[in-house]
Amino acid sequence: MMIGAFLLVLGPLVVLHELGHYLVGRAFKVKADVFSIGFGKELVGWTDKRGTRWRIAAWPLGGFVQFAGDMNPTSVPNPDAEKASPEEKKGMFQFATLWQRALIVLAGPLMNLFVAVGIFAAFNMAYGVPTATPVIGEFSKGSAAQAAGFKAGDRIVAIDGTRVESFMDIAERVALYPGRTITIAAERGGVSFTQPVKLATDVQKDRFGNEIRRGLLGIRPAAMEFQDVGPIKAVMTGFDQSMGIIRTMAAGMVQIVTGERPLDELGGPIKIAKYSGEQLSLGWLSFVSFAALISINLAFINLLPIPTLDGGHLAMYAAEAVRRKPLGARSQEWAFRTGMAFMLALMLFVTLNDIASLSIFGG
Known part of the structure; x- marks a missing residue:
């Protein structure tokens, strides 16, 4: 396979x-x-x-x-x-x-x-496009954001100076940086504030034994829905999703070069074949x-x-x-x-x- x-x-x-x-x-x-x-x-x-x-x-x-x-x-x-x-x-x-x-x-x-x-x-x-405002709805157990003083209803507007437009933007700015301290700009009751947060490190293994290591804030959105879109919106969103993956790849490569991520995260033909077979089995x-x-x-x-x-x-x-x-x-x-x-x-x-x-x- x-x-x-x-x-x-x-x-x-x-x-x-x-x-x-x-x-x-x-x-x-x-x-x-x-x-x-x-x-x-x-x-x-x-x-x-x-x-x-x-x-x-x-x-x-x-x-x-x-x-x-x-x-x-x-x-x-x-x-x-x-x-x-x-x-x-x-x-x-x-x-x-x-x-x-x-x-x-x-x-x-x-x-x-x-x-x-x-x-x-x-x-x-x-299947529609997932949409959610960057408003904190609830916290997971041991949430890094909650430990830093954030509350349900806070709206995240920027992370490390980069503006956040939707809840999905948060993952791109967080997942690659386990253990790193980031600065979050947010709004609470119309009042703006900034707060440093040390991201939690989440290490899990999938059903194939592949280790997944990521940074977590430990928050969930107040509400999420899948919005039906037409062809033009679907393509525009598809382009944004592709560019988000490219930004993630570029950031990951920089981390490998600087030593922030281990070299064993680099993969070649054998690893691609392994993942290909795993994904086809799903x-x-x-x-x-x-x-x-x-x-x-x-x-x-x-x-x-x-x-x-x-x-x-x-x-x-x-x-x-x-x-x-x-x-x-x-x-x-x-x-x-x-x-x-x-x-x-x-x-x-x-x-x-x-x-x-x-x-x-x-x-």
């Missing part, structure tokens, strides 16, 4: 990501030489009338589109392309305008984001929700400014825009080599981390 669920999650998301690159490139008349699902040896493939080789490869851990003029799948420009005729250059990626290249590169992560927004929008239309709704999360993860990771990733290309295009000329061939080569070495080292680390976390190895 783990292997099947993993392929069922990653396969379509990779296809859609690469399809984003391909479709925008095609719109700008940039020829794609290869569209590959997976890496390594080709298992099956065919060439279409435009000359694009569509292939499925042996290692289904990603994919790529190699455009005309690219030296390899990481879109390193081929120096020999300069010798091409003016007509041939029209279909090459490196000779497209700067804004066209940027849009082609950006299209992949955006496609993953749109997939997640679409999934959340479908859920919003089917039913299709849980599995599709998990697919949305992984789709956002793919968009986020690919936008990091690391050479070989889409974000690395965008960073170089930004430098090109400032310099009014591309980076030198040697600079680009070293940037891609460094980026590839970093990504391989990271992949090795998270894979070993995943293996160590398995129960058969004492995890």
Whole structure:
């Protein structure tokens, strides 16, 4: 189930990501030489009338589109392309305008984001959008907020200077920070006040034994309801939900880099496969929700400014825009080599981390 669920999650998301690159490139008349699902040896493939080789490869851990003029799948420009005729250059990626290249590169992560927004929008239309004002209705046992002096009926207006619009905003500003002291701005009877609160640390295990560690205020809303919404509102809310997950991912990554969270929270293909199988065992709704999360993860990771990733290309295009000329061939080569070495080292680390976390190895 783990292997099947993993392929069922990653396969379509990779296809859609690469399809984003391909479709925008095609719109700008940039020829794609290869569209590959997976890496390594080709298992099956065919060439279409435009000359694009569509292939499925042996290692289904990603994919790529190699455009005309690219030296390899990481879109390193081929120096020999300069010798091409003016007509041939029209279909090459490196000779497209700067804004066209940027849009082609950006299209992949955006496609993953749109997939997640679409999934959340479908859920919003089917089940409604949870709505609750940020007013404290009651406290849980051992509530950190109650110990700090908050009372039922208090309205939370900001946490650490960031405005709170709904009760759902509170979780985003609290869950990632167990044990941290935050400052809450609130209103009571029309009077504003601020109060520091040390968040409780809640550690639980789900039915699969995965440990969940989060910060808690220990409060519940005065009232919550699910509001029926139309397509436009559903999509807008889906976008807000996706951006909230991206903010959470960014905050979590910063915490790992600064040592606030342990490195073993990083996961790679093995851990994704494990979670995929677990979520599929819970039913299709849980599995599709998990697919949305992984789709956002793919968009986020690919936008990091690391050479070989889409974000690395965008960073170089930004430098090109400032310099009014591309980076030198040697600079680009070293940037891609460094980026590839970093990504391989990271992949090795998270894979070993995943293996160590398995129960058969004492995890």
